[in-house]
Ligand SMILES: NC(=O)C1=CN([C@@H]2O[C@H](COP(=O)(O)OP(=O)(O)OC[C@H]3O[C@@H](n4cnc5c(N)ncnc54)[C@H](O)[C@@H]3O)[C@@H](O)[C@H]2O)C=CC1
C-alpha cells in the first residue's frame with residue numbers, strides 16, 4: 001500500500017504491535033509510522049524490532065500524525081485524550097480501538113465536538129494480515145477520511161462498517177475477543193488428545209490442521225455450516241456421540257452467554273472509566 005500520510009499509534013502493546021506489523025507487511029514505509037508508549041523499554045524494543053520512530057511523549061507523536069490510532073487500555077483513555085487534546089487539530093483523524101469507550105466519551109475528554117473520530121475494533125490476527133476490523137464513523141468524519149481509514153485498516157485484513165455505535169460492544173465480544181475463544185478451544189482439544197494417549201506434538205498437529213481445514217471449508221461457502229457439520233456426522237457414529245455430549249453440556253447456550261457477558265463487560269468498561 002502506498003500512502004504519504006503519517007500514522008501515529010499511542011500504545012505499543014499487543015494490539016498496537018499487531019497493527020504495526022500488519023501495516024509494515026502491507027508496504028507502509030517505516031518512516032511514516034510513529035509510536036508513543038509510556039514505557040521507555042517498549043519504545044526501545046519497537047525501534048529495534050520494527051525500525052520505526054518511537055517516543056514516550058504522546059503529544060509529540062499526536063502532533064506528527066495525520067491519522068492517530070489510540071491503542072491504550074480503556075482505563076488510560078481519559079487521561080491520554082485529555083492530555084493530547086491540544087494536538088487534535090482540524091482534519092486530523094483519530095481512531096480509537098479501546099473496548100467499550102464511546103465516541104461521546106472521546107468527544108467529551110478531548111473537549112472537541114468537531115473532532116473527526118472513528119471507533120475501530122480490530123483483532124490480533126491483524127499481525128498476519130488476517131484480522132477483521134469493524135469501524136464506526138461519527139458524523140463529523142468526512143467521506144474522504146472514511147476512505148483513508150478503510151484503506152489503512154485494510155492492511156490488517158477485512159473491514160466491516162457498522163452503522164449503529166451500540167453494536168460495537170457485540171462486535172468487541174465476537175470478533176475483538178474472538179481469537180481467544182478459538183485458541184482456548186484448540187488448547188482444550190489438544191489437552192484432551194494428550195489425556196487420551198496422544199503425544200503433545202501429534203495432538204497439536206491434528207488439532208491445528210483440523211481447525212485450518214475446517215475454517216477454509218467454512219470460508220469457501222460451498223455448503224452452509226450446518227451442512228458441513230452434518231457431512232461429518234455419520235448416523236450412529238463417533239461425531240454424533242461427540243455432538244450429543246456438547247449438546248448435553250449446553251454448548252450453544254454457553255457460547256451465547258460468553259458473547260453476552262463479554263459485551264456486558266464492554267459496557268461496564270465504558271461506565272467504570274467515565
Ligand atoms: N488485545 C486485543 O486483542 C485487542 C485490544 N483492543 C483494545 O486495544 C487497546 C490496547 O489493548 P492491548 O494492546 O491488548 O493492551 P496492552 O497492555 O498490551 O498495550 C497497551 C500499551 O499502552 C501503553 N500505555 C499505557 N498507558 C499509556 C499512556 N498513558 N501513554 C502511552 N502509552 C501507554 C502500555 O505501556 C502498553 O504497551 C485496549 O483499549 C483494548 O480494548 C482492541 C481489539 C483487540
Ligand SMILES: O=C(O)[C@@H]1CCC=N1
Nearest residue numbers: 099172173176177178
Ligand atoms: O479483552 C479485551 O478487553 C480486549 C478487547 C477485545 C480483545 N481484547
